[in-house]
Amino acid sequence: MLQTDEILSTIQMLHAEHLDVRTVTLALAVDDCAGTSIDHICRKLRDKILHRASALVETCDRIGRKYGIPVTNKRLATTPVSHLVAGHGHATALAIAKALDEAAATCRVDFVGGFTALVHKGIGAADATVIRSLPEVLSQTQRVCASVNVASRKAGINMDAVGEMGRTILRIAEATAAQRGFGAAKLVVFANIPEDNPFMAGAYVGEGEPDAAVNIGVSGPGVVCSALRRRVQLGGKLTLGDLAEEIKITSFRVTRVGELIGREVAAELGVPFGIVDLSLAPTPQVGDSVGEILRTLGIERIGAPGSTAALALLTDAVKKGGAFASSSVGGMSGAFIPVSEDAVLSEAAAQGSLVLEKLEAMTSVCSVGLDMIAIPGDTPAETIAAIIADEAAIGVMNDKTTGVRLIPVPGAKVGDHVEFGGLFGSATVMDVRNVGASAAFVNFGGRIPAPIQSLRN
């Protein structure tokens, strides 16, 4: 029999703190959709997605209702489309993207990830085709998300790919200039891309994954923030250790909810349960903010000294609570700091307390990296590439995932305000300092060798 106080504390989380499951992502291998003609590939792709995913949204909604917990996003992830593009050309890449987009719309999922190229050691022909098609793909589709892995602990950093991504991001932004460069928001450039990440834009199905699996992203920062506030209001002498403990307990509970719903969705869809990603993913909604957590931890202005340490405390406590709650933790599992999607971070960037370099420092202790950051549209490709290289270096040297999702807003200058809408939020165009001063470094190209840490055998 459940105890009354247990029920009351859960009710508090569910209704007052808006606990949700942030995403249920159905991971699908689509390599078996390969074919000799464009039409054949696209037909197989549509048939497979509709067959496996058409019940996803309805199932998530029904199970969410049963537990009284909404599933905010329902998504699809596929194996890299480069596998299907191999042996074909640009037209096939574009047709595949459109087929994915249509199938996702028919299934009513929010996004489909997997327009992916893995180029950390070298750029294969199919990967090159995928990368070249990105400006058209991301400007002509609604739901397709792309990711490119340019570095890994074992391979080092492929600077040719990094340079190419600097140019590609600018082309995507130009191709979506009417939407203030929004296409670039649907692309993440990774180091150490995780194979089972349920979060967009970087979700894809990597090597060694099953044919299908359900991966879960847990609830957002709002729940953790409310729990911390409640703890602070209770008063008494509190130390950071006490606050870390509160985060840990909350993380345990939200992870349990994610796994409960994920396992049931998986069972109903007849696919294995994959992983729970513990990442705290903010939304522009008031209160659902990683920045707000840092404020509650006593950092008055985000970006002030102490921000990195506070974020480290948060990320670590989230992992500890989540790891105890579930034996199936995966994905990125940390805390996201996507600037435009987090109202408090966005405000800090607008006020100038949070700058690009501080964000970079913060990414060394949380998951992903420089995420959803608007920069001037005339930022040179080499500078964008150099920012990617810096972020990849943090990932490769520290054996963690890092990513870059920069949006060069065409025609915009530092301080301009840009609305992306919905979950993507709004951003103030941030200053990129020392523009152009790293071109020679980037233009050397080649590969930054794998670090000594890669020699672990």
Next chain:
Amino acid sequence: MKTRFPHAYVLNVMSDDHPGIVAAVSSTTRRLGGNIDALSQTVVGGYFTLIMVISLPQAADPAELAAAVQGPPGGKAGLQVTARPFIDCEGGLCDRKSERFVATAFGKDRPGIIALLSEYMAGKDVNITDLYWECTNDDFVMISQVEIPPSLDIALLQADLEQMGREEGFMVKLQHENVFVATNQLRLVHGTGKSG
């Protein structure tokens, strides 16, 4: 439920709350050579109540049994006791396939809310297994653990209850108990398979 001795009785004990009630009840059972097979007690508003199943090696008259537990009139314990023969209904009347849900309601207190909710549930054959009600400064909290027959559509029950809450001015939610187990207890719960 299996009892230790063949002759089983269910007893209800009520009293104002004070030390020694459980001792009085259990020592009488021991004196009769019997065994307490199941027991649950609670205290509400300073009043104590207890329900228990006891079994005896020999048959007894329920009224005499109640009198024995109650003790002499005007005794220190001041108990009010009723008893009846115990008939095992687990697995019989109770539907073991039922799923367990938790209904919670919050709002401004007024007479008749429990009646409203419980009449609705009774009409749907929903069995209330545990009920908690607390009222502070005119605000009430109700927590009701219920068993819902598999034939009922959970989404429709939820819609009915939520609509009732809207019409009557309180908030009511119905959720599967596993979400409370998952968030509070160390043991892992797995989905119940087909939902709704």
